[in-house]
Amino acid sequence: MNNKDLRMALVMMVIFIILYAISFSFQSSGVVKSHTTASFFPRVVLLVAMFLTLIMIIQSIRRGPDEAKKKMDKAVFKRVALTMACAAGFGLGVVYLGTLVSIALFIVATMLAWGVESKRVIILTALLTPVLIYLVFNQVLLVQLPSGILI
Amino acid sequence: MDQLMVGFMTIMEPMNFLAVFVGVLGGMIIGAMPGLTAPMGVALLIPFTYGMQPVPAITMLVSLYCGATFGGSIAAILVHAPGTPAAAATTFDGYPLAQKGQAGKALGMACISSALGGLFSVVVLILLAPVLAEIAIKFGPPEYFALAVFGLSMISSLGSRSVVKNLLGGTIGVFIACVGMDSISGFSRYDFGLTHLMDGISFIPVMIGLFAATEVFRQAEKGIRKVVVDRKISGLLPTWKEIKSVKTTLVRSSLIGTFIGILPAEGGTVASFIGYNEAKRFSKTPEKFGTGCLEGIAGPECANNAATGGAMIPTMALGIPGSGTTAVILGALLVHGMRPGPLLFLQHTNVVYAVFIGMFLANLMFLGLGLGGARIFSQILRVPNYVLSPIILVLCVVGTYALHNNMADVWIMLICGLIGYKMKAYGFAAAPIVLGLVLGELIEISLRRSLIVFDNNPFIFFMRPWSLAFIILTVVGLCMPLITSWIENRGQNNKEK
Numbered sequence: 001m002n003n004k005d006l007r008m009a010l011v012m013m014v015i016f017i018i019l020y021a022i023s024f025s026f027q028s029s030g031v032v033k034s035h036t037t038a039s040f041f042p043r044v045v046l047l048v049a050m051f052l053t054l055i056m057i058i059q060s061i062r063r064g065p066d067e068a069k070k071k072m073d074k075a076v077f078k079r080v081a082l083t084m085a086c087a088a089g090f091g092l093g094v095v096y097l098g099t100l101v102s103i104a105l106f107i108v109a110t111m112l113a114w115g116v117e118s119k120r121v122i123i124l125t126a127l128l129t130p131v132l133i134y135l136v137f138n139q140v141l142l143v144q145l146p147s148g149i150l151i
Numbered sequence: 152m153d154q155l156m157v158g159f160m161t162i163m164e165p166m167n168f169l170a171v172f173v174g175v176l177g178g179m180i181i182g183a184m185p186g187l188t189a190p191m192g193v194a195l196l197i198p199f200t201y202g203m204q205p206v207p208a209i210t211m212l213v214s215l216y217c218g219a220t221f222g223g224s225i226a227a228i229l230v231h232a233p234g235t236p237a238a239a240a241t242t243f244d245g246y247p248l249a250q251k252g253q254a255g256k257a258l259g260m261a262c263i264s265s266a267l268g269g270l271f272s273v274v275v276l277i278l279l280a281p282v283l284a285e286i287a288i289k290f291g292p293p294e295y296f297a298l299a300v301f302g303l304s305m306i307s308s309l310g311s312r313s314v315v316k317n318l319l320g321g322t323i324g325v326f327i328a329c330v331g332m333d334s335i336s337g338f339s340r341y342d343f344g345l346t347h348l349m350d351g352i353s354f355i356p357v358m359i360g361l362f363a364a365t366e367v368f369r370q371a372e373k374g375i376r377k378v379v380v381d382r383k384i385s386g387l388l389p390t391w392k393e394i395k396s397v398k399t400t401l402v403r404s405s406l407i408g409t410f411i412g413i414l415p416a417e418g419g420t421v422a423s424f425i426g427y428n429e430a431k432r433f434s435k436t437p438e439k440f441g442t443g444c445l446e447g448i449a450g451p452e453c454a455n456n457a458a459t460g461g462a463m464i465p466t467m468a469l470g471i472p473g474s475g476t477t478a479v480i481l482g483a484l485l486v487h488g489m490r491p492g493p494l495l496f497l498q499h500t501n502v503v504y505a506v507f508i509g510m511f512l513a514n515l516m517f518l519g520l521g522l523g524g525a526r527i528f529s530q531i532l533r534v535p536n537y538v539l540s541p542i543i544l545v546l547c548v549v550g551t552y553a554l555h556n557n558m559a560d561v562w563i564m565l566i567c568g569l570i571g572y573k574m575k576a577y578g579f580a581a582a583p584i585v586l587g588l589v590l591g592e593l594i595e596i597s598l599r600r601s602l603i604v605f606d607n608n609p610f611i612f613f614m615r616p617w618s619l620a621f622i623i624l625t626v627v628g629l630c631m632p633l634i635t636s637w638i639e640n641r642g643q644n645n646k647e648k
Contacts (some may be wrong), residue, residue: 008577012319017327019341027338038333038340039593045326052319059315076372084373084569087364087544091561094548103545110541114375126540133549141202144554 005060082113098148158504170207174214183224189219200548210509237419244447262521269514272460283468296597297621302415302471324587353484356564361581364568395562408454412461418474419455427452475582
């Protein structure tokens with residue numbers, strides 16, 4: 001049994017069933033034929049998805065056990081999790097602090113999370129990137145970047 | 152011919168010429184860096200094209216596609232790490248030749264082969280795409296439905312090794328396309344009360360998330376990596392005798408690459424491996440393959456660039472992407488208000504031919520840039536991933552925001568990045584999801600229109616010749632992996648007996 005695939009397939013099956021159930025709540029004009037309703041196509045797609053997930057479940061049960069499972073190293077996990085957290089923080093920062101400040105903070109935070117030791121590299125990248133982004137997007141492409149409470 | 156001349160004159164305008172140059176240069180830089188792929192480059196470049204006219208915008212994107220496909224060979228030859236998946240087969244002979252102190256010759260051969268393959272495929276694109284579009288203009292909803300399903304079924308061979316996972320990825324993509332207002336009844340679906348979702352989920356945030364943000368998280372997993380380039384690059388031009396010695400390989404790989412590219416969902420990676428294998432099979436000295444022979448570089452490099460023009464044929468003429476990168480280009484065409492397909496050739500003739508000529512020019516341009524600037528491009532490999540990755544994520548966020556000046560798109564992009572990262576860990580590839588997303592609307596509309604027009608008759612798809620042909624091809628395409636594995640298992644059992 002391939003636990004990894006089985007777990008994934010089961011989670012997906014539950015999601016597809018929930019999405020299928022939600023399709024019954026779609027508004028309908030009470031028109032005659034089923035294929036003209038908004039729920040027709042999503043239901044067809046979800047049935048296909050459920051069928052494929054079922055095959056995945058059968059395959060994962062029939063297949064041999066998981067290969068020697070490589071557990072993610074703690075340091076690696078921490079780095080990935082911190083990068084994701086920095087990305088989410090960056091998204092929030094853009095709204096509340098403004099794009100340029102958030103870019104600089106994001107770059108510093110991500111590089112520190114990755115374990116970059118050279119302060120010169122961190123400072124230079126954190127200063128140059130917002131400047132370049134401002135010049136390209138604001139000045140050349142005329143995109144108004146979100147300003148937040150700062151810039 | 153007139154249209155080609157108009158296209159040529161359009162491309163020669165300074166802004167358009169510059170767009171080709173920037174696209175090729177950007178593509179070569181992206182291609183040269185291991186971990187950065189062509190679809191990621193195109194997805195990241197789209198935000199920069201929002202304010203542009205369609206000709207420079209699309210030309211820049213296709214030029215990046217051509218440049219990145221060649222650029223992958225730089226890292227493959229110099230550091231034994233393919234810059235893009237399409238350059239994986241180039242490592243077999245490119246790196247051994249570089250180890251012998253002939254990195255320059257290997258890069259020169261890769262550049263010339265790539266350019267010739269690319270130029271050949273653009274000629275085929277110019278000749279074939281309008282013909283295909285003329286045939287496709289007669290297609291009705293049943294044919295389009297069957298064609299789109301055929302395109303989607305071909306994703307079984309894309310990215311990950313599992314056919315079921317690829318098909319499931321494609322189905323998820325089609326489902327994402329269902330979110331938002333139903334175009335026929337006008338009722339909203341899966342918007343969960345969020346106004347932003349009523350318009351549906353845009354391709355661009357999903358593409359940027361799946362291709363670019365996912366890669367940043369994967370780089371975080373790998374940690375700090377520095378590439379050491381210690382090879383001296385000299386003598387870039389192979390001799391005339393050496394070029395002549397691979398001419399048959401070049402012709403064969405051009406044909407293979409273009410044909411593989413035309414097949415929906417097949418791309419440069421498949422083309423390059425077949426190009427390499429066929430070069431070895433027909434070689435007079437197959438034993439030299441793997442030791443640094445020029446045929447082993449010319450075969451895959453010519454084929455993967457030939458696949459670029461080939462992949463553009465179904466994308467432009469039918470609206471069915473020929474590869475992951477062309478799926479992103481298709482999304483870009485939609486952003487610029489053009490729907491790929493036969494009508495594109497009638498409604499936007501000038502744009503279409505300007506893009507074709509732009510692609511031709513891009514292949515010539517990377518020939519010049521590659522031969523002239525190989526030493527400089529090899530230095531790009533030195534940029535460490537801890538500098539590049541945060542900058543890529545910044546571009547992802549700012550670029551996605553620029554699409555509609557809306558933070559909701561940014562959150563969708565980041566969520567897709569996380570989902571893409573997790574799915575990749577479970578063996579799912581991003582390309583099938585994007586392909587499904589791009590084809591989803593076409594599949595839904597053509598299916599429902601067919602049923603409406605032909606009075607709810609599901610057999611209509613089997614009663615029209617083109618649609619029947621596509622359905623047969625779909626069934627054959629889906630059964631092929633099963634048949635192949637059955638034959639392989641049988642062969643193995645016979646051996647064991």
